[in-house]
Amino acid sequence: MSEAVQYVTNQQGERVGVLLDLETYHRLSNISASDEDLLTGLSLEELQALADSQLASTEQVQLGELLIQNADGQLPPEANTKIDLLLTQVDNLNILKTRARYTLKQLYGVSI
Template sequence: MSESLQYITNQEGEQVGVLLDMETYRRLVSLPSDAEILSGLSLDELPALADSMLAPTAQTQLSELLARNAENQLCTEEIAVLNRLLTQVDQLNILKTRARYTLNLHS
């Protein structure tokens, strides 16, 4: 088979099936079905992601806003910035955890 993918169609021309070459099939079958796995990243990229941090300027801004927030000194706009930064930290922590989880599956 010269192509890795071919479609099977019914009489109306609707795609109803797929034919894969064996290499593509084996690669797909060997993929875990866990939605938390970060696929498409190399084993060199995963540790870099697992060890990533908030950008230094954002980390400095976050630290300053948290300190001022503890003293109830933030205006509405600063509270919004603080919430945005905290959301970024949460999302980064989720990605880092997923990267570590994916790495553990490969070890």
């Protein structure tokens, strides 16, 4: 079985080209170039890391504490800005993770 991707290197060992197996070529060439949800330019490993990513632990802890304070009615007014920022980060990260999963499925046939 051949590799899906093989690299062509020059005499210095730098990658200067790529060879795709026919199945991979057809899959990639059938993807619409106008699909703005695809995250192109990232490797399989980078997409998998992004799809599995999460908010940094310090922000997760802080968000959890703020949400508990909010549920108890003890959230200081100045903390509203911070909780809104953290929730926006969570939303944006979830969008990126979803786009990474979509790209993995479309380009590599991988579901996470």
